[in-house]
Amino acid sequence: MxxxxxxxxxxxxxxxxxxxxxxxxxxxxxxxxxxxxxxxxxxxxxxxxxxxxxxxxxxKKPEVAGPLVAPQGATGKDNVTIPLGPSSAKSTLTVYEDFRCPGCGQFENVFRDTVHDLENKGELKADYHLVTLIDKNLGGTGSLNAANAAACAQDAGKFGAYHDVLYKNQPLETNDAFAKKSRLLDLAGQVPGLRTAEFEKCVTDGTHNSWVKKSNEAFNSSQYKATPTVLVNGKSVYGDPANPLTPDKLRKLVGEGPKG
Known part of the structure; x- marks a missing residue:
């Protein structure tokens, strides 16, 4: 090649x-x-x-509780009691309640008119202790926020009216609607004169959060373990299925006054 x-x-x-x-x-x-x-x-x-x-x-970052500020007019040990009705009344109704508690809502809806009638007649005063039991059991902040808002209403002299509005609009126990402060402010609009700039700031800032927690601690330290706990003149009268409380029985107990 x-x-x-x-x-x-x-x-x-x-x-x-x-x-x-x-x-x-x-x-x-x-x-x-x-x-x-x-x-x-x-x-x-x-x-x-x-x-x-x-x-x-x-x-979520836990909400800062801030300093302990009791609402205006709070009484009792550590100022964790919100009183309603005439202080001169011979009988006292004591209620431990949680705004998320369905049993508390049932009590209020059945006995609200009777309690108010007895208060208006000067026969009964009521002491309210606010508890956050449902927040602990189910999670959320509705019990705390609603109680703080109710304490803010106490500052404005409108605790009773706002207390009733909250229970009339109580959400389901599993629906933490009261955790929304906007909802609490909207409901305040149903109480004439309550929704002021001062009230809104108190609700938004959680001014009484530490006080609510103090009230709940007092409940946890007590002999009572459930809400609602209802006492008339120091005696537990609610929650016994064998002897249920009725509006007529409540009137009778109040009329009898404190024993001894």
Missing amino acids: NPKNKDGKRSARERLREQREKEVARAQRKRTLIAAVVVVAVLGAGAGIAAVVAGSHKP
């Missing part, structure tokens, strides 16, 4: 080999680039998902 032909064939084979190597290298670079883009996209998407998940599970 002519040496020139051999050199020509070798050069052609070498050029073909070099061309194939370039194509392989080009294809490899393309695959590497695509893979890099995919990795970056996946990592970016993962970072976005992680941010959403982290945000959705980010624990």
Whole structure:
């Protein structure tokens, strides 16, 4: 074979080999680039998902309770009692209650008119102790926020009216609607003259949160373990299915006055 032909064939084979190597290298670079883009996209998407998940599970910071500020007119040991009715009344109704407690709502709805009538006649005064039992059992802040708002209403001299509005609009026990301060402010609009700038600030700031917690601690330290706990002249009168309390029985107990 002519040496020139051999050199020509070798050069052609070498050029073909070099061309194939370039194509392989080009294809490899393309695959590497695509893979890099995919990795970056996946990592970016993962970072976005992680941010959403982290945000959705980010624990709420506990609300700062602040200094202990008792509402105006609070009485009793440690000033954890809100009184209603004439102080000169011979009989006293004592109620431990939680604004989220359905049993408390039942008591209020059945006995509200009777209690008010006896108060208006000067025969009964009522002492209210606000408790946050449902917040502890089911989670949430509705018991605390509602109690604080009620204490703010006490500052304005409208505890009784606002107390009744809260129970008339009580949500289901599992629906922590009273945790929303906007809801508590909306309900305050049903009490003439209550929703002032001062009241709104008191509700929004949680002015009486520490006081509510103090009231709840007093309940936990007492012999009573459930809400509502209802006493007439110091004697428990509510919650016994064998001897249920009725409005007529309440009137009789109040009329009898304190024993001894």
